[in-house]
Amino acid sequence: MKNKYRSDLAIAKNLGSAGSGSAHWWHQRVTAIILTITTFWLICFSWSLSGLEVSGVIDVVKKPYNIVMLALFTVAGFYHAALGMRVIIEDYIHCRAIRLVSILLVQIFSIVTIISFIIAVLHVMNL
Amino acid sequence: MSKDPIVIKNSRPLSPHLSIYKPQISSVLSIGHRLSGVGLFFGLGAFCWWFIFWVFSKFEPCYLDFLDSSMVKFILFLVSYSYFYHFCTGIRHLVWDAGYGFSIKSINLTGWLAVIASVCLTVIYWLFM
Numbered sequence: 085m086k087n088k089y090r091s092d093l094a095i096a097k098n099l100g101s102a103g104s105g106s107a108h109w110w111h112q113r114v115t116a117i118i119l120t121i122t123t124f125w126l127i128c129f130s131w132s133l134s135g136l137e138v139s140g141v142i143d144v145v146k147k148p149y150n151i152v153m154l155a156l157f158t159v160a161g162f163y164h165a166a167l168g169m170r171v172i173i174e175d176y177i178h179c180r181a182i183r184l185v186s187i188l189l190v191q192i193f194s195i196v197t198i199i200s201f202i203i204a205v206l207h208v209m210n211l
Numbered sequence: 212m213s214k215d216p217i218v219i220k221n222s223r224p225l226s227p228h229l230s231i232y233k234p235q236i237s238s239v240l241s242i243g244h245r246l247s248g249v250g251l252f253f254g255l256g257a258f259c260w261w262f263i264f265w266v267f268s269k270f271e272p273c274y275l276d277f278l279d280s281s282m283v284k285f286i287l288f289l290v291s292y293s294y295f296y297h298f299c300t301g302i303r304h305l306v307w308d309a310g311y312g313f314s315i316k317s318i319n320l321t322g323w324l325a326v327i328a329s330v331c332l333t334v335i336y337w338l339f340m
Contacts, residue, residue, distance in 0.1 A: 165252040204266040
């Protein structure tokens with residue numbers, strides 16, 4: 085006899101895959117590859133900043149190459165982190181209300197931070 | 212076979228009970244990957260808000276002095292280790308996604324390699340800072 089793993093209640097409540105899980109998985113991988121590459125830039129960037137005064141830091145940060153990489157790293161990083169946090173929250177928080185609120189908080193925090201960060205970066209660029 | 216819900220419930224697969232499960236390199240690295248990921252989420256958030264407030268405070272020098280305090284230095288060290296750890300174990304995950312390295316031997320080997328590489332990268336990073 086074929087093993088039946090879904091309970092009758094789950095079938096009645098129409099619980100199951102939302103059918104969009106692969107997009108989450110794929111975006112996690114795309115951002116992971118972007119972050120792997122930008123890591124090498126991040127290491128050199130932070131080395132070039134060490135020991136500098138305020139004006140020196142601004143001069144390094146406002147180079148177009150660094151601006152692009154900084155924005156790319158932060159956006160890819162937050163997207164990757166928000167996806168990962170969602171998986172962890174779904175795995176370990178069993179109370180539905182707290183789980184939903186936690187996922188919302190992570191996503192809203194990520195969006196607000198990215199927008200504010202990009203505006204700050206553009207502000208430095210225009211100095 | 213009965214369709215009694217209790218029987219159906221008991222026939223479902225169970226995940227391993229971690230509290231009575233012997234720690235192994237694979238399971239410890241997996242939970243470490245998740246823990247470091249959570250840490251890096253907050254680390255990235257802290258870095259972004261530090262930068263945003265620094266820029267909109269008209270570049271107050273105290274923001275750079277703040278990075279020199281020993282408490283912040285210690286946190287930065289922890290974040291850098293978490294970053295390199297997550298980087299190394301993350302590459303291991305990408306290799307698995309590509310379909311390689313699933314034998315027990317290579318899982319153990321790449322696991323220890325990731326640990327050693329993350330320590331080396333952290334040491335090299337701070338040596339050249």
